[in-house]
Amino acid sequence: MKRYGKYIKPYFGAFILGPLLMLTEVAGEIMLPKLMSMIINNGVAQRNVQYILSVGGLMILATLVMAIGGIGGAYFSVKAAVSFTSDLRADLFSKVQEFSFKNIDAYSTGSLVTRLTNDIQQVQNVLMMGLRMAMRAPGMFIGALLMAFMMNARLAVVILVVIPLLTAAIAVILKTAFPRFTAMQKKLDQLNSGIQEALTNVRVIKSFVRGSYEEKRFAGANEELKESSLDAFKVVILNMPIMMLMMNITTLGVVWFGGKQILAGSMPVGDLTAFTSYIVQILMSLMMLAMVLLQSSRALASLRRITEVLDTQISLSDEGCALPQKRVNSGSVEFKDVTFRYYKENKEAVLSHISFKVESGQVLGIIGSTGSGKTTLVQMIPRLYDTDRGQVLVDGVDVRDYSLKNLRDGVGMVLQKNVLFSGTIMENLMWGDSAASREEILAASKAAQADPFVSSFTEGYLTELGQGGVNVSGGQKQRLCIARALLKKPRILILDDSTSAVDTATEAKIRESFGTTLKGATKIIIAQRISSVIDADQILVLDEGKIVGLGSHEQLLKDCGPYQEIYYSQMDREVSA
DSSP: OGGGHHHHGGGHHHHHHHHHHHHHHHHHHHHHHHHHHHIIIIIITTTOHHHHHHHHHHHHHHHHHHHHHHHHHHHHHHHHHHHHHHHHHHHHHHHHHHOOHHHHHTSOHHHHHHIIIIIHHHHHHHHHHHHHHHHHHHHHHHHHHHHHHHHOHHHHHHHHHHHHHHHHHHHHHHHHHHHHHHHHHHHHHHHHHHHHHHHHTHHHHHHTTOHHHHHHHHHHHHHHHHHHHHHHHHHHHHHHHHHHHHHHHHHHHHHHHHHHHHHTTSSOHHHHHHHHHHHHHHHHHHHHHHHHHHHHHHHHHHHHHHHHHHTOOOSSOSTTOSOTTOOOOSOOEEEEEEEEOSSTTOSSOSEEEEEEEEOTTOEEEEEEOTTSSHHHHHHTTTTSSOOSEEEEEETTEEGGGSOHHHHHHTEEEEOSSOOOOSEEHHHHHTTSOTTOOHHHHHHHHHHTTOHHHHHHSTTGGGOEEOTTSTTSOHHHHHHHHHHHHHHTOOSEEEEESTTTTSOHHHHHHHHHHHHHHTTTOEEEEEOSSGGGTTTOSEEEEEETTEEEEEEOHHHHHHHOHHHHHHHHHHHHHHHHO
16 A cells, blocks of 8 residues: 555645544534533532633633534645545556557446546545544543543443443454455446447437347446345444444443432533443444445455555556657568467467568558458557567567657557547647648648538537537548648558448548658558559558568469459449448
8 A cells, every 4th residue: 555655645734633623623523522521510510600601601612613623624635535536547647658569458338438437536535434433432532531531430330331332343244345345346347348338339229129138238237236235235224223332321320320329429410411422432443434435445455456456457657668759760661470368278360470571661551351350460569469479570679678658659540440539620630730720621621522521511620529520421531531641741541441431432542642651651451442542552461460562563363362352343343332
């Protein structure tokens, strides 16, 4: 837990002041029963109005001090807790941003969202409660116990019998609660993942009329969370009744034995009133501690999940890079006997013994059946994954010798799944270059054939896009993503089936524009249509993670069986169409 000390240090004053100011409230609460007993014993019994007024004035003053201390303690406790978790949430988000694709694959999106929101909130809640009760509960317990013994040691023995019983009950409750809260958080992960998936793909759900199926699936996950939550909170529910039972039994015992002492003349009436108040304070302080510990058991389960993310070993980092200052210049790419598995334990490789070279300024087309490893192959150039064996070279330098920033700055990639963010079209395009001028944005947009449809919008480039770009078509989304990549002016441009939703005429114009907008840059194009790569300097044919053909269109059409099969199947479709 030493790692969390850095989140306390900036707010150390608030962490100290919060509990200390709560002590003033405790001091007042301890004084009030004693002052009340003095009023009853000396004021009421002797009908001394002046005495009642003077002691009553002290009680009002004590109440005011309690109020000031309570407000101050609550403020600093909240400030400390909120600031602590705010910094923790920021670091947790930064850690997730550092994740490689391999790290991301180890967690569900729903799980990461839960850890960044619900788990952080649980830690915040227990911190707020803990700081307020850290001094209050123990202070009240010790203070009230001392006052009870000072007033009547014989009667206070009743409390000593009850305390061990309560402590044992609390220990059993805590031991039972912790694993149940852990299980509940896992069920919450599953529910969040399901919700996110359903909302992200709502259009697909509606188009296939699968709403009822998704409702049933959600109902199942929701029911599991409900049962898990009930299972956990059953334990919490037991806490209050047990405490109240113990409190009432103890109070009855005190009143019974105290009443006998009053009748015997060995105890004033006011002292019994005060003693009863102290008994309630002692038991209330134990209840507070029990609630803090119960909440802590839930927060500890959350903290372990947060720590798991923070302790995740980043599979890709700059550590050990030999040339941290080097940048991508020419853009040549070479694969040397590259083999890759997503998981080390997998026997079958996704890519096996891949070797080829693309010179600077050349166009490489990659074609192959679905699942042949095309996307995985290009993701190794900007180090989204690392090879198991072999080397990937950019400008003749192993990609692992670049800093990740410099390497990825030199590579523009339009992913298979096009992603746009909420904000304006211009803001999305400026992801490519945050300092780009309007002229540069327009030039990139025209090159990607996006300008005509953007200009047709009422707001033009200031048109707001919904989350994920839901208010533009698939083809429009692809063209905007290409424009964004062009604006980056990369030395290596990778298009991963990025024109599949664009008609062939528009696609041809986009390819033609590359000759002027990215002259000298290396272009790597993954495509399903041979027409998309037919003019490439080289075409690489993949099948089941292996290279089965490499050469120009003419060479492959002559010598490569798998390429011939793809070509003639597409030609037949075009003829029949």
